[in-house]
Amino acid sequence: MGLAGLAVMVGVFPIARRLTQRLESLQRGVQRWGEGHLDERVPVAGSDEVADLSRHFNAAAARIEELMQGQAALLQSQKSLLANASHELRSPLARIRMALELMPPRSAAAPAALPPRGRRRLGAARRRRVPRFARAGGCGDPAQHRRAGPAGR
Known part of the structure; x- marks a missing residue:
């Protein structure tokens, strides 16, 4: 077996x-x-x-x-x-940011070459539109850009 x-x-x-x-x-x-x-x-x-x-x-x-x-x-x-x-x-936000940086300070914001009505419209447009674009693009406080101007950076 x-x-x-x-x-x-x-x-x-x-x-x-x-x-x-x-x-x-x-x-x-x-x-x-x-x-x-x-x-x-x-x-x-x-x-x-x-x-x-x-x-x-x-x-x-x-x-x-x-x-x-x-x-x-x-x-x-x-x-x-x-x-x-x-x-x-x-790209568009960079252009807006550059435009904000090149904006003159508030005291020179209304060029003398424009008629009074044009200066008012320009100032109103800046107050309405630029801050919205600046916030959307992360540019910080848009009023700071207007106060400082291009030379203040």
């Missing part, structure tokens, strides 16, 4: 070892993929359950890799859109 058991073990060992090697290979591949190597695939050999599991793992890994690449492309396009929108918003 002992000799028959030994013969069976010697005959079954190569088959069992080949199966465990394939399972170990699958385990290593799944472990590497879990560590972040999304391009990792496992070898598919045979037509049994282990081969089927390997095929399904490879298909799932490929799909997740595609989704991650699509996500990265979407993130890049969002960053580009944000940068472009930020530039488009900053």
